[in-house]
Structures are given as structure tokens and as C-alpha cells.
Amino acid sequence: MAILGKNIDPNKKHYFSSVEENDLSFMADMALKEKLPVKIWAQGKDKEAEEYEVTSYEKDKKVLFLKSKSGGLMSLISNSKLIDKDIFIKVGKEKFQWFSVSNLKYNKESKLYYVQFNDEVYRSQQRSNYRLQASSTIVIQFKIGDDIFDGLDISAGGTSFVITEEMKDKFPKDKVFEGCQLLFNKKKFEIPSSRIAGQWDHKVRTKEDQKHVKVSVAFDKLNDADEEALFKHINGEARAEEMRKQLAERAAAKKHKK
Numbered sequence: 117m118a119i120l121g122k123n124i125d126p127n128k129k130h131y132f133s134s135v136e137e138n139d140l141s142f143m144a145d146m147a148l149k150e151k152l153p154v155k156i157w158a159q160g161k162d163k164e165a166e167e168y169e170v171t172s173y174e175k176d177k178k179v180l181f182l183k184s185k186s187g188g189l190m191s192l193i194s195n196s197k198l199i200d201k202d203i204f205i206k207v208g209k210e211k212f213q214w215f216s217v218s219n220l221k222y223n224k225e226s227k228l229y230y231v232q233f234n235d236e237v238y239r240s241q242q243r244s245n246y247r248l249q250a251s252s253t254i255v256i257q258f259k260i261g262d263d264i265f266d267g268l269d270i271s272a273g274g275t276s277f278v279i280t281e282e283m284k285d286k287f288p289k290d291k292v293f294e295g296c297q298l299l300f301n302k303k304k305f306e307i308p309s310s311r312i313a314g315q316w317d318h319k320v321r322t323k324e325d326q327k328h329v330k331v332s333v334a335f336d337k338l339n340d341a342d343e344e345a346l347f348k349h350i351n352g353e354a355r356a357e358e359m360r361k362q363l364a365e366r367a368a369a370k371k372h373k374k
Contacts, residue, residue, distance in 0.1 A: 135214060135237040137178070143214055143239075144173035144180055147207050154182060155206045156220060156231075158198060159363050162356065166196055170207070171228060182229040195222055196229065202366055204359045205231055213240040215355060217362040235362055240355060247271040248354050259297040260310060260333065261286075270300055272347040274310075274334040278318050281327040287312050292336070298346075301353055305346055309336040 135143065146152070148170045157165035168182040184196065198220045206215040215238055218231035247269045250256045256267030258275050265277035275298065279287065289312050296307040311334045318330035338346075 133239050135239050137175075139239075140178065140214075140233065140237055141173065141175045143207070144170065146212075148172065152208045152212070156196075156198060156203050158201060158203055159360065162204075166198065168229065178233040180231050180233070181226075182231070184229065196220065199229075202363055203231075204363065206355070213355070214238065215240075215359065217359060217366055235366065238358060240351065246350065246354070248350050248357075251357065253301075253357060253360065254353060255299075255301055257299040258333065259299075260293045267298075267300075268330070270298070270350060272335075272343055272350060274313065274332065276330055276332045278320060278328050278330055281329055284315060284329045284331075287315065287331050289314055300346075300349060303349060305342060307335050307338060310334065311336050 147154070151169055154168040154170060155165040156168060167185040169185055170180060171183050172181045173179070174181070199222045201220060203218060203220050204215065205218055206213060208214055216233055217235050218233060221230050221232075222228075223230065248254060248271070249269050250267055254270075256270050256275060258265050258267050258277055265279070267275045267277050269276055291312045293310045293312075294308065296310045298305040298307055313332040313334045315332070316330045318328045320326075320328045335343075
């Protein structure tokens with residue numbers, strides 16, 4: 117099933133690569149041998165993700181078999197509440213991660229869970245210079261000086277926003293602003309110093325015949341811990357964005373069949 121149709125998603129284009137069947141088999145075997153973590157959750161419930169581990173992979177049917185890692189007595193007498201529901205699945209950690217959407221199933225005889233990959237499977241590319249585009253679910257705001265702007269995009273190295281041409285002299289190239297703040301999907305990051313990297317003409321659809329300028333900002337003096345935290349947050353939000361789209365596609369396809 118096509119995820120994006122004819123439109124090219126800038127976030128997917130730079131961040132994800134589609135996994136071929138042979139690669140999927142290899143990655144499933146690695147997940148089994150390395151005991152890589154598997155997390156499964158329903159849309160909007162990522163904080164309630166259930167943990168599993170891979171027990172085997174059936175290549176011909178593209179089915180991944182799983183065992184719950186929740187442990188304890190409850191795991192023996194009760195099953196997951198996600199059975200027969202559309203779910204997000206993520207396998208791996210840090211720089212080795214792959215994910216998709218599926219439907220969680222349970223085999224009473226083997227007492228194993230399983231998912232079949234009928235939709236595309238994606239691998240995170242984890243590029244350090246990756247720039248995530250703003251959208252209805254990716255909300256970026258940047259406070260620089262006394263002004264707060266809606267961001268166009270975000271990377272671990274900086275952001276950009278649009279101003280009216282009348283404001284361009286306030287943000288000349290190489291000007292440095294101290295004590296800035298970034299609000300990115302409800303998470304705040306303190307940016308000790310930001311430098312204006314450049315300005316470009318930018319078209320904005322408005323009723324008024326007003327010219328606009330795109331301002332690019334580079335983050336300076338960001339310590340290693342904060343840079344790593346921002347990088348991980350960008351990666352997580354990019355992955356969540358793609359999963360939301362996949363699940364929406366599944367829901368639309370089911371509705372169309374009825």
C-alpha cells in the first residue's frame with residue numbers, strides 16, 4: 117500500500133529508507149540474535165508502549181513472532197489489550213531502528229504474539245544534519261530577542277522562520293542573540309546563543325501584497341548533552357509523524373473496503 121501517493125513528503129525523503137524483503141529478513145534475524153528491544157503501542161499511546169522480544173521470523177509470510185517482556189504473574193494470566201488492534205511497532209535502539217504499522221495477533225497454542233508486515237517497513241537513517249519540516253503535528257516556535265516566531269523546520273544545528281520585509285534589518289547576517297528558547301512539540305530547549313546564518317526572499321500566500329523574508333538561524337554554544345537531547349527528540353518526532361501517516365492510511369483503506 118502506498119503511503120504517500122504522488123506527493124513527496126520532505127520529512128520522509130531525508131529521514132527514512134524503505135526496507136526490502138531480504139533486508140527485512142536480515143534485520144529480523146539480527147533482532148533475534150542481539151535481543152533488540154521491540155516496542156508496540158496504539159496511536160497516541162506511545163508512553164504506554166508494551167515491550168516484547170523477537171522469538172522467530174517467518175520470511176515467506178513476513179511474520180514476526182514475539183514474546184512479551186512485561187513479566188510477572190499478570191503476563192501469564194492476561195494478554196495484551198492491543199490484540200486485534202492497529203498498532204505501531206518499533207524494533208531496535210539508538211542508530212539501528214526500523215518500524216512499521218501492523219495488527220497485533222495472539223496464538224493461544226504457542227502463547228506467542230505476532231505481526232505481519234503488509235505495509236511498508238522503514239529504517240531510520242539518523243542523519244545528524246537531518247531537518248524536520250513543520251506541520252500540523254510538528255509544531256516549532258523560536259524565541260529570539262523579544263520576538264516569538266513559528267518555525268519552518270528544525271535540526272540539531274538550527275531552525276528558520278519567516279518575517280516581513282520591514283523586519284529584515286533587525287536580523288542581519290552574523291548577528292548573535294543570547295538567551296534564546298526553542299519550543300518543539302511541547303518540549304522546551306534553552307539555546308544559549310544563536311547566530312543569523314542568512315536571509316532569503318520567501319513567498320507567503322496572504323491577502324495583502326506584502327513581501328516576506330526567510331531567516332535561517334544557527335545554534336551556537338549548545339552543549340553536547342542538550343544537542344544530543346534535541347537530536348533524539350527530532351528523530352523521535354520524525355518517526356512518530358511517519359507512523360501517524362501509515363496508520364491513517366490503514367484506517368482509510370479499511371473504511372473504503374466497507
